[in-house]
Amino acid sequence: MEQYLIDVPKYVQSKPYTFGIAEKPSAAKRLAQTLDVKAKEFSIKVTKKGTVLHIVKGWLITKNKERIVILSALGHLFTLVQDGSGWQYPVYDFKWVPISQASNKLDQKFNNRIEATIEAIRQLANSAEKYLVLTDYDEEGEVIGALTLTQLVNNDALNQTRRLKFSSFAKKEINNAYDMARSKSTAGEINLGMYNRGLMRHYLDWLWGINLSRALMLSLKNYSGRYHTLSTGRVQGPTLSFVAKRQLEIDTYVPIPRFKIQIILKKYPDLAVNHKKGFIDQLNPAEKVYSSIKGKDGLIEEIVKNKRKISPPAPYNLSSLQSDAYRYHKITPSNTLRAAEALYLDAAISYPRTSSEQYPPDMDHLEILTKIGGRAGFKTIVKDIFTKNKKLVPKIGKKTDPAHPCIHPTDQLPTKLSGYNKKIYELIVHRYFATFGKDAVQESNRVNFTIDKEEFYLQGSRLVTKGWRAWSGVQGNTAKTELPKLKEGQTLAVSASELIKSFTQPAPQYNQSSLLKEMENNELGTKATRSEIIQSIINRKYMQGDPIHVTPIGMIVNEVLENYSPQVISVELSRELERMGDLVEQGINENSDSIFSLSDAIVQGILHLHRMLADLKSNEQQMGSLIDHGLRTQRKQELIIETCNVCNEGNLKIIRSQSTGKRFVGCTLYFDNQRCTNTFPLPQRGRLEKTKDKCKADGFPQLRVHGGKKPWLLCLNPECPIREEYLKNIENRKKESKKKAPALKKDGSEIKIKKTRLKGKPKKKPSVSKKDQLEIKIKKTKLKGKVRSNK
Amino acid sequence: MNKCEIKNCERDTEDKFCTHHQMSWEAINSGFEEWQNALGTDLTWENYLIQLIEDDAVKTGDLAIDVAIFELEKVSDKKFD
Numbered sequence: 083m084e085q086y087l088i089d090v091p092k093y094v095q096s097k098p099y100t101f102g103i104a105e106k107p108s109a110a111k112r113l114a115q116t117l118d119v120k121a122k123e124f125s126i127k128v129t130k131k132g133t134v135l136h137i138v139k140g141w142l143i144t145k146n147k148e149r150i151v152i153l154s155a156l157g158h159l160f161t162l163v164q165d166g167s168g169w170q171y172p173v174y175d176f177k178w179v180p181i182s183q184a185s186n187k188l189d190q191k192f193n194n195r196i197e198a199t200i201e202a203i204r205q206l207a208n209s210a211e212k213y214l215v216l217t218d219y220d221e222e223g224e225v226i227g228a229l230t231l232t233q234l235v236n237n238d239a240l241n242q243t244r245r246l247k248f249s250s251f252a253k254k255e256i257n258n259a260y261d262m263a264r265s266k267s268t269a270g271e272i273n274l275g276m277y278n279r280g281l282m283r284h285y286l287d288w289l290w291g292i293n294l295s296r297a298l299m300l301s302l303k304n305y306s307g308r309y310h311t312l313s314t315g316r317v318q319g320p321t322l323s324f325v326a327k328r329q330l331e332i333d334t335y336v337p338i339p340r341f342k343i344q345i346i347l348k349k350y351p352d353l354a355v356n357h358k359k360g361f362i363d364q365l366n367p368a369e370k371v372y373s374s375i376k377g378k379d380g381l382i383e384e385i386v387k388n389k390r391k392i393s394p395p396a397p398y399n400l401s402s403l404q405s406d407a408y409r410y411h412k413i414t415p416s417n418t419l420r421a422a423e424a425l426y427l428d429a430a431i432s433y434p435r436t437s438s439e440q441y442p443p444d445m446d447h448l449e450i451l452t453k454i455g456g457r458a459g460f461k462t463i464v465k466d467i468f469t470k471n472k473k474l475v476p477k478i479g480k481k482t483d484p485a486h487p488c489i490h491p492t493d494q495l496p497t498k499l500s501g502y503n504k505k506i507y508e509l510i511v512h513r514y515f516a517t518f519g520k521d522a523v524q525e526s527n528r529v530n531f532t533i534d535k536e537e538f539y540l541q542g543s544r545l546v547t548k549g550w551r552a553w554s555g556v557q558g559n560t561a562k563t564e565l566p567k568l569k570e571g572q573t574l575a576v577s578a579s580e581l582i583k584s585f586t587q588p589a590p591q592y593n594q595s596s597l598l599k600e601m602e603n604n605e606l607g608t609k610a611t612r613s614e615i616i617q618s619i620i621n622r623k624y625m626q627g628d629p630i631h632v633t634p635i636g637m638i639v640n641e642v643l644e645n646y647s648p649q650v651i652s653v654e655l656s657r658e659l660e661r662m663g664d665l666v667e668q669g670i671n672e673n674s675d676s677i678f679s680l681s682d683a684i685v686q687g688i689l690h691l692h693r694m695l696a697d698l699k700s701n702e703q704q705m706g707s708l709i710d711h712g713l714r715t716q717r718k719q720e721l722i723i724e725t726c727n728v729c730n731e732g733n734l735k736i737i738r739s740q741s742t743g744k745r746f747v748g749c750t751l752y753f754d755n756q757r758c759t760n761t762f763p764l765p766q767r768g769r770l771e772k773t774k775d776k777c778k779a780d781g782f783p784q785l786r787v788h789g790g791k792k793p794w795l796l797c798l799n800p801e802c803p804i805r806e807e808y809l810k811n812i813e814n815r816k817k818e819s820k821k822k823a824p825a826l827k828k829d830g831s832e833i834k835i836k837k838t839r840l841k842g843k844p845k846k847k848p849s850v851s852k853k854d855q856l857e858i859k860i861k862k863t864k865l866k867g868k869v870r871s872n873k
Numbered sequence: 874m875n876k877c878e879i880k881n882c883e884r885d886t887e888d889k890f891c892t893h894h895q896m897s898w899e900a901i902n903s904g905f906e907e908w909q910n911a912l913g914t915d916l917t918w919e920n921y922l923i924q925l926i927e928d929d930a931v932k933t934g935d936l937a938i939d940v941a942i943f944e945l946e947k948v949s950d951k952k953f954d
Contacts, residue, residue, distance in 0.1 A: 339908060
């Protein structure tokens with residue numbers, strides 16, 4: 083047992099007290115200050131073997147004469163690991179451990195913080211009489227709260243635990259949640275169904291992830307002796323398969339020709355004219371149409387007008403917010419969630435991880451609108467809402483969520499707004515405004531006209547009544563397609579006509595927003611985890627870019643699973659597991675009246691997994707061969723930049739010199755009897771990434787160099803003016819920093835900085851400018867000449 | 874086990890092409906009929922392949938281009954013979 087010294091202020095420890103556990107330090111602070119205006123912050127010094135690990139902050143509050151000590155977790159404090167040793171599969175034994183013990187990837191400072199937080203919670207929670215869970219009210223929040231107590235106190239602790247269930251940090255809501263928790267109502271109890279479902283998800287996801295990922299990695303290791311981090315998972319597998327399938331459709335696509343008659347009207351050259359049939363499939367009939375209309379004018383036969391009412395949109399839930407944030411601002415779903423969570427912690431909006439499209443029944447719209455109306459930019463709209471609505475009855479949608487209402491602004495304005503947070507907050511507020519609006523009315527016009535019996539039409543639309551669109555910010559903007567005033571019988575003079583050959587197109591590639599939608603439609607993952615799963619597939623380098631395309635190794639991993647264990651990427655299995663989660667939450671068995679427990683779910687999950695792993699094990703050789711091939715292709719692709727600008731035959735490739743070990747860019751034809759000796763120098767430090775963009779100054783390819791504080795763009799041409807300027811700027815900055823005025827003491831005297839060199843640290847070499855370094859390198863490389871392909 | 878006949882593919886296969894290149898070959902084959910239907914039967918196999926590879930307006934998939942190049946090389950070899 084490790085020896086910890088936990089220094090808690092005495093006034094905090096005096097009994098009796100209730101121990102409250104929050105999810106994050108910022109949430110603990112807000113909750114404490116909301117429940118008690120006189121909330122007092124205190125510090126706990128946690129020392130281990132004489133060394134201070136970390137100083138943990140906590141809050142002491144008094145609410146209705148109840149003393150509550152609040153500490154916060156740091157998200158999850160515990161994680162699952164293999165119970166036992168060995169790097170093989172299948173692995174079905176697991177246990178919870180502090181995350182500081184599970185991974186050596188976390189930095190020591192963060193590890194110390196986790197360790198100190200756990201020990202501080204252990205000390206204070208074990209002396210408490212009762213417990214209060216103050217985490218976000220969802221599956222993860224329930225797991226963080228309840229698991230921390232069961233791991234650090236005991237299982238009985240949950241019997242003395244009450245729970246604050248809230249959907250925003252608004253003062254009224256937090257206080258109501260506290261009153262509910264202190265009442266005898268079941269609404270103030272911990273949601274054990276949700277907790278069990280959360281545990282089920284953790285267990286199955288861990289089992290899936292560790293076993294399937296090991297199956298992939300070991301197949302490669304046993305085939306080629308190489309190690310490469312590969313992973314797949316319960317939701318990751320099917321998600322990657324959507325993109326891979328679409329990618330394969332695009333990569334094998336053969337476009338088919340089709341024809342279009344393009345007409346330009348003399349008076350209205352910008353209007354798009356369409357033939358009644360749209361595209362014509364064959365050249366002969368298209369030519370006939372074209373020759374019959376060539377040089378002739380059109381005659382308007384009919385103008386058809388239609389009015390259509392467009393109802394206000396439903397309030398946002400997480401997926402519609404993520405979709406709009408991408409559509410209007412190109413903010414990725416994971417960044418949208420991050421921004422929404424920051425706004426929630428700032429008490430400016432309600433809890434964002436929700437699927438509901440409905441406001442809470444007791445929501446005080448008058449108060450919220452009045453408060454928001456105080457903010458510049460919203461004032462006029464709020465005034466307009468009050469003028470046009472005698473009663474404030476907003477539009478709601480059909481979707482519900484058992485734990486939370488829709489995403490809506492609260493009566494507290496955000497403290498600071500910038501960047502993504504500002505854009506997301508504005509989207510939410512404008513959507514909230516829009517739900518109070520009347521229907522918008524849109525008139526669509528279709529002008530049918532003929533040119534020598536061939537039928538064409540113009541299509542346009544205009545907003546007759548703006549309605550809710552006037553209050554909905556960017557969401558209210560519509561494309562301008564209004565037609566000019568035209569009359570039936572009027573002649574439309576044609577200035578030019580052309581027969582255009584075009585080609586069919588493959589289905590579009592996914593972007594992050596459309597992929598999220600696809601996951602939602604297929605009930606893959608949860609509203610809270612979808613964007614994180616997409617991000618983790620991108621981080622694993624299985625997908626990249628926007629729109630998303632699958633990398634060679636991503637395609638191979640998908641192919642391996644598709645060929646040798648299709649259940650892993652099966653949407654149906656993932657859905658079945660979700661249904662099992664529903665049963666665990668409700669405690670019902672579909673086939674009998676008995677309870678469907680968490681262990682039943684784990685057993686069923688393991689049975690599925692066991693079959694999949696057996697399939698993979700029996701095909702290990704083929705899997706290893708495919709993965710090895712995919713990795714080789716990916717490596718090649720990463721190294722090749724583009725066609726050589728000198729010989730136009732070979733490819734420019736990142737090469738490492740065999741003799742000097744230095745890297746540079748050279749033409750692949752060098753290896754073919756030195757047919758091309760084109761080379762470019764490269765910086766020797768930092769990770770290099772290919773970019774599509776060419777240098778604006780000289781059109782040479784560019785590489786993004788990751789190293790130092792910010793990644794920077796490097797033009798391959800050593801004489802590029804932008805590159806020279808960049809290097810000059812660095813030199814100037816260095817010179818300026820040397821010239822900087824000396825620091826002064828309070829009395830005005832100069833602070834003398836003693837320059838010392840650490841023992842054993844070598845003296846710096848005389849400085850050579852980066853440009854000079856590059857020139858030296860290229861000279862050396864050319865002189866030595868020995869290069870090898872970096873396979 | 875053979876290697877896929879497409880240059881630089883190197884994937885193991887029991888047939889002439891690997892699965893993905895086989896799919897592309899089938900798309901190219903059926904596409905030729907549709908091209909002839911659209912443009913007329915004057916269109917030759919060689920011209921069709923050239924357009925798939927070289928016409929910037931034709932957004933042929935990367936794997937389909939590999940197969941088109943392979944097929945075009947076969948046509949050229951036959952002419953040369």
